[in-house]
Amino acid sequence: MVTSLQLADADPALAARVRYCRRLLNRRALVAAAASAVPLPGLDWAVDAALLSRLVPEINAQFGLTPDQLDKLPHHKREQVQKAVGAIGSMLVGKFITRDLVVRAAKAVGMRMTAKQAVRYVPLAGQAVSALMGYTAIRYLGEEHIKDCIRVMQAADLELPELLPGNKLKLR
Secondary structure, eight states, X not given: OOOHHHHTTXXXXXXXXXXXXXXXXXXXXXXXXXXXXXXXXTHHHHHHHHHHHHHHHHHHHHTTOSHHHHHTSOHHXXXXXXXXXXXXXXXXXXXXXXXXHHHHHHGGGHHHHHHHHHHTTSTTHHHHHHHHHHHHHHHHHHHHHHHHHHHHHHHHTOOOOOOOTTOOOOOO
């Protein structure tokens, strides 16, 4: 399976942006893991939905794929992006993120989420497994979204946007 860094390998600026987005993703996945370990019904789903509804637009913005950024593109570029999004099949690139979209994306890892609900009630070991599953579910969804963004950018031949205020990328 190809990773987002492998997709961006030919472009150092794109690879730096991917590393930045992965750091965001790792932080959010750790929060999801902590919420998954707490044995309160529904808490993890609420936290996951909140995390994803904030994370996905941040990732979109890093790649110039928010609805506002896309509206500023010339008409022919917007059409290229729409074709690329359609070809890739992403439901989160270039869209306003709603609760419904987050829930549909979470269904992609639905079995993990269901198992996570059941296992958390086993003392200690169950909570650890639940936390691990929460972490991996968010990481998987985020990594797939980053890859979709890269593929759309490459297919539509888009340039990376300027860094957003407050973002400090480190080129390594």
